[in-house]
Amino acid sequence: MKIGEIPVGNRVIMAPSTRLRAEPDGRPGEIVAQYYAQRASMGLIVSEGTFPTEASRGYLGQPGLVDDVHQAAWARVASAVHDSGGKIVVQLMHAGRLTHPGITGGREVQAPSAIAAPGTARTEAGKERFPVPAALTTGAAAGIADQFARAAKRAVAAGLDGVEIHAANGYLLHQFLAPNSNQRTDRYGGSPRNRARLVEEVIDAVGCAIGPGRVGLRISPGHDVQGTLEVDPADVVETYGTLVDHVSRAGLAYLSILHDDPEGRLVQGLRHRFAGPLVLNNGFTSVTTLSDACDMLLFAGADAVAVGRAAIANPDLVERWRYGCKLNVPRPQTFYVGGPEGYVDYPRR
Numbered sequence: 001m002k003i004g005e006i007p008v009g010n011r012v013i014m015a016p017s018t019r020l021r022a023e024p025d026g027r028p029g030e031i032v033a034q035y036y037a038q039r040a041s042m043g044l045i046v047s048e049g050t051f052p053t054e055a056s057r058g059y060l061g062q063p064g065l066v067d068d069v070h071q072a073a074w075a076r077v078a079s080a081v082h083d084s085g086g087k088i089v090v091q092l093m094h095a096g097r098l099t100h101p102g103i104t105g106g107r108e109v110q111a112p113s114a115i116a117a118p119g120t121a122r123t124e125a126g127k128e129r130f131p132v133p134a135a136l137t138t139g140a141a142a143g144i145a146d147q148f149a150r151a152a153k154r155a156v157a158a159g160l161d162g163v164e165i166h167a168a169n170g171y172l173l174h175q176f177l178a179p180n181s182n183q184r185t186d187r188y189g190g191s192p193r194n195r196a197r198l199v200e201e202v203i204d205a206v207g208c209a210i211g212p213g214r215v216g217l218r219i220s221p222g223h224d225v226q227g228t229l230e231v232d233p234a235d236v237v238e239t240y241g242t243l244v245d246h247v248s249r250a251g252l253a254y255l256s257i258l259h260d261d262p263e264g265r266l267v268q269g270l271r272h273r274f275a276g277p278l279v280l281n282n283g284f285t286s287v288t289t290l291s292d293a294c295d296m297l298l299f300a301g302a303d304a305v306a307v308g309r310a311a312i313a314n315p316d317l318v319e320r321w322r323y324g325c326k327l328n329v330p331r332p333q334t335f336y337v338g339g340p341e342g343y344v345d346y347p348r349r
Ligand SMILES: Cc1cc2nc3c(=O)[nH]c(=O)nc-3n(C[C@H](O)[C@H](O)[C@H](O)COP(=O)(O)O)c2cc1C
Pocket: 015, 016, 017, 018, 019, 047, 048, 049, 091, 166, 168, 169, 218, 258, 281, 282, 283, 284, 285, 286, 287, 288, 306, 307, 308, 309, 310, 335, 336
């Protein structure tokens, strides 16, 4: 099948998964290229969340796509995956308030409103509480779209197959969508229409920069995560309905939805509003199984399934599922630590 302009060999997509193995300057090094190349038999790889500007960096060890050095490193990742027969898009992620000056190189933490997220960031100095962020001015908020677009151009220049815009899981774009983290009174806050506006502007800018057929969007409607709360079901339907209508008009390559009830009313309502390729993932509660994946394809209207932990632990997941083989078990204690262990050492069949 094709996902937008990207031909894919099967419907199993590697879900974006932060692994924190990049070099200190944000370059994805050889080990990152090796990791993704090992997983090239997935229909499409979506990379870990990657920062488009230094101020948007959410983690030490996270890769970026800000400058020529990052771009050259991503070009090596793209070649490694392509040489192994795979396709890869980079997930562009602005952390918003979920970071700390000890991670952004001293740059101020930015968010829709000056409301701190609960919890702590892991800085060089150890765990630090998330600070009260600076509320972006209207002009600065309008500039975010261009930041994503510039990183998207670098992605394509590096030979990657496209980008996924990360508007899920409590990071900046989700912070704009959710009423509790967005208490603005300008054109980016208040009504569902206004809260969806920044994501729509990012979609348009990135689509214009590299063509919408190479752009996906990830959302997690109603996912109360990392302090971002969407507790009013009617508001969720209106906010995400408005946004998904825009995705439809923009002709994006795909819409990716993370939700623990893919067959339920919310996801099915959104599915109805979007005729393009839909990627589903049923959330963090349990590791996606082959049976979950089939259910999403057969009963929830998915065209492809995003698979996280099983793909981390099984470089040859597609073959194992195809032939009904036993799977390696993911080791969560190695998810976010540096080095090869739990990264490039999961055995193939
Ligand atoms: C280690 C780890 C890192 C993750 N990093 C990201 C990320 O960078 N971007 C994102 O959108 N989701 C991220 N997720 C969520 C996954 O994409 C996926 O939705 C989640 O793991 C549930 O799917 P699964 O049951 O197949 O693992 C991450 C999940 C895990 C386990």
